Amino acid sequence: MFAVYAESFSPEDPLSGLTIGERPEPDVPDGWTTVTVKAASLNHHDLWTLRGVGIKQEQLPMIIGCDAAGIDEDGHEVVVHSVISDPSFSGADETMDPKRSLLSERYQGTFADKVTVPRKNVVPKPESLSFEEAACLPTAWLTAYRMLFVQGGCRPGDTVLVQGAGGGVSTALIALARAGGLKVFATSRDETKRQRALDLGAHAVFETGERLPVTVDAVMETVGQATWLHSIRSLRVGGTLVTTGATSGNMPPDMGLTRIFFLQLRVIGSTMGTRGELASLVTMMDATGVRPVIDRVLPMEDARQGLEAMAQGDIFGKIVFTR
Ligand SMILES: NC(=O)c1ccc[n+]([C@@H]2O[C@H](COP(=O)([O-])OP(=O)(O)OC[C@H]3O[C@@H](n4cnc5c(N)ncnc54)[C@H](OP(=O)(O)O)[C@@H]3O)[C@@H](O)[C@H]2O)c1
Numbered sequence: 346m347f348a349v350y351a352e353s354f355s356p357e358d359p360l361s362g363l364t365i366g367e368r369p370e371p372d373v374p375d376g377w378t379t380v381t382v383k384a385a386s387l388n389h390h391d392l393w394t395l396r397g398v399g400i401k402q403e404q405l406p407m408i409i410g411c412d413a414a415g416i417d418e419d420g421h422e423v424v425v426h427s428v429i430s431d432p433s434f435s436g437a438d439e440t441m442d443p444k445r446s447l448l449s450e451r452y453q454g455t456f457a458d459k460v461t462v463p464r465k466n467v468v469p470k471p472e473s474l475s476f477e478e479a480a481c482l483p484t485a486w487l488t489a490y491r492m493l494f495v496q497g498g499c500r501p502g503d504t505v506l507v508q509g510a511g512g513g514v515s516t517a518l519i520a521l522a523r524a525g526g527l528k529v530f531a532t533s534r535d536e537t538k539r540q541r542a543l544d545l546g547a548h549a550v551f552e553t554g555e556r557l558p559v560t561v562d563a564v565m566e567t568v569g570q571a572t573w574l575h576s577i578r579s580l581r582v583g584g585t586l587v588t589t590g591a592t593s594g595n596m597p598p599d600m601g602l603t604r605i606f607f608l609q610l611r612v613i614g615s616t617m618g619t620r621g622e623l624a625s626l627v628t629m630m631d632a633t634g635v636r637p638v639i640d641r642v643l644p645m646e647d648a649r650q651g652l653e654a655m656a657q658g659d660i661f662g663k664i665v666f667t668r
Pocket residue numbers: 387388389390393484485488508509510511512513514515532533534535538553567568571572589590591592593615616617655658660662
């Protein structure tokens with residue numbers, strides 16, 4: 346079948362290991378289903394994979410891609426939940442399974458004609474969402490949902506700061522926070538992206554690192570090193586920082602430790618979300634009419650072009666591949 350896969354890793358030149366060609370049809374273990382992929386979306390995770398982060402040499406070749414929407418074996422339109430828990434895991438929150446993995450880490454990913462997942466890892470796609478829109482939800486939008494409403498404990502009326510407005514997760518954070526009744530601040534390095542964040546629903550936008558007019562209840566962090574200290578400094582006493590990524594590096598020169606303990610800040614990690622949270626997100630999208638920001642839609646054959654744009658940071662929202 347057609348597939349976009351990693352044949353080798355390169356931390357410096359991640360696209361050098363990208364291959365677009367043919368891979369064998371997937372094996373289907375008992376209790377798993379095969380989804381015919383109609384659309385898949387790109388995440389920074391796919392660049393990390395090509396850099397060799399979170400995956401071992403012996404797992405190559407690996408089809409990349411965490412996100413997909415398509416049609417399952419029974420003909421149902423579905424959204425794929427990318428968090429695969431270990432069969433021995435019996436807890437309610439798959440993200441807390443120490444042996445969990447995301448598609449394209451242990452199991453083959455979604456940039457292909459077909460992807461195979463445990464039957465419980467599909468969620469019905471409502472008619473109101475296109476395949477392209479639904480394909481944006483399983484990683485970036487689910488991560489944003491959990492950051493805000495689960496780990497961040499954000500409530501209507503709270504004020505939240507979203508760092509790095511242009512990213513897939515960040516655009517989801519802005520749109521979901523606005524739909525959830527929060528006051529939304531956002532930062533970006535780029536004037537055009539700041540304007541687009543306002544159009545998307547942010548109440549106010551700031552240059553990266555600019556002092557805010559007031560402190561906020563919560564900060565949503567995906568950028569890491571480049572914005573960490575500003576995030577800490579932007580919080581009110583007892584405020585919450587939710588961290589889920591470190592695109593710019595994971596070694597801030599100053600962690601703001603003194604401020605963290607004096608102001609009794611809470612620093613909370615967040616990763617992906619549960620199947621139940623994905624179902625709630627899908628319902629929220631259906632009910633509110635909020636839709637993912639799609640930067641561009643490309644045929645999956647042009648995946649290299651999408652990855653190049655992401656590597657250059659030249660995007661606002663999600664890049665979607667169609668089959
Ligand atoms: N833990 C999880 O479950 C999980 C899930 C999804 C994503 N993530 C992680 O979250 C991060 C974002 O993912 P994504 O898919 O949204 O990536 P993306 O679309 O490539 O977004 C990157 C964002 O980072 C900002 N940025 C990058 N370098 C920066 C710098 N030097 N200074 C300031 N801002 C910078 C950009 O903001 P501007 O251009 O607007 O300034 C942009 O918004 C990645 O590290 C990813 O691995 C983690």
